[in-house]
Amino acid sequence: MTERLAIRRATPDDVAATWRWRRLPEVGEWITSAPTDYATYRARFVDPARLALTLVVELDGEPIGDLMVKVEDGWAQAEVADQGRAVQAEIGWTLDPAFGGQGYATEAVRGTIGMAFEQLGLRRVHAGCFAANVASWRLMERLGMRREELSRKTGLHRSGEWLDGMDYALLAEDWQG
Template identity: 60%
Template sequence: MTTYTFGIRGHLDDHWAAWLGDLRVTRSADGTSTLTGPVRDQAHLHGILGGLRDIGAELCSLNVVEDVAPTLPHPVRTKRLTLRAARPDDADAIWQYRRLPEVGAWLTEIPTDLDAYRATFTDPGRLATTVIVELDGTIIGDFMLRVDDAWAQAEVRDQARGTQAELGSVLDPAFHGHGYATEAMRALLRVCFDDLGVRRVTANAFLANEASCRLMERLGMRREHHAVAESLHRSGAWLDTVDYALLSHEFTHHTKE
């Protein structure tokens, strides 16, 4: 099974979307529609192309979506939670809390349009680095686990590949204040150090995002960098940011529990 995207000029309405079965439709502000979905084989592909021709759709692009392996290598169970790799159909549940102003207050974006959010969420690179946090089968958060190369001098660059990871956390506000983010982040630290062989994990926040800073400090992460008036917040204010880090050998019994 290969995932394809079909770019269509104009906005395809829901009537046709229903007819196209597994293909998900996103409508862009530039007046185009994108259909994304699994294609079994060439016969299936030609069937879809024939269907688009029959409904008079004007095809403007056709692409294969490269499958990117999820960074979380396997689902993880903690005392109360399940962590698993994100799937495209998680977008709607996550949008329900991501669109809330209090959730987006410190994040890059506050999504206002579900179609646009689905397109962002299902970008292969983004999907692969998103970890879904579930409580009793309900999605309560989406975290980020991204593995990077550490900076290195040219002669030793190969040895620095994939040695660093960055974590991020977003929890549905209905589930704040119960230690779920702490529990999920601890599990991800364990995955980084024990399964992925990472030597250093980082996380960052606006200094004013007190809940996020408390979370990283609760996990035993060290504040290593405080940049003054470094980032522009949508309020118009230039705000301080802080970077936290933890090395593999510092992930001791104290921080694991």
């Protein structure tokens, strides 16, 4: 929960609501997988492995966005590998453009980062985007995430063009919830 939003685990019943914004060209421009038909989207969304990573953002009980939280192992040398297990998370987000410009994405991602550090006890959160996705990297910077990488032509966009990528992260010790 945040001041204005509820954040909860996704269920198969969320397919139609999330399809509403994920099918839009302006959303599909930046997300990893942008299926063009409902049946394909539904099959991917309800996959148990995917559902386990997905959260839904609600405003007054209505879904307006979704989040991905993927708990991961940190890199560790062999002798301390056990200490590096499940200590960080990759996060991602989409928001229905109809709700853009009102701070909802920032609030939802802030709440997710807080959950990762405060409830899950993780040490690090990271996210990546195409450098051309200005709204995404600006959101990360607003939340205090540090740019760790700007890579040249590292990601192949569905347009067929290789685009620059950016990776950001935040450590629990730097979090100011």
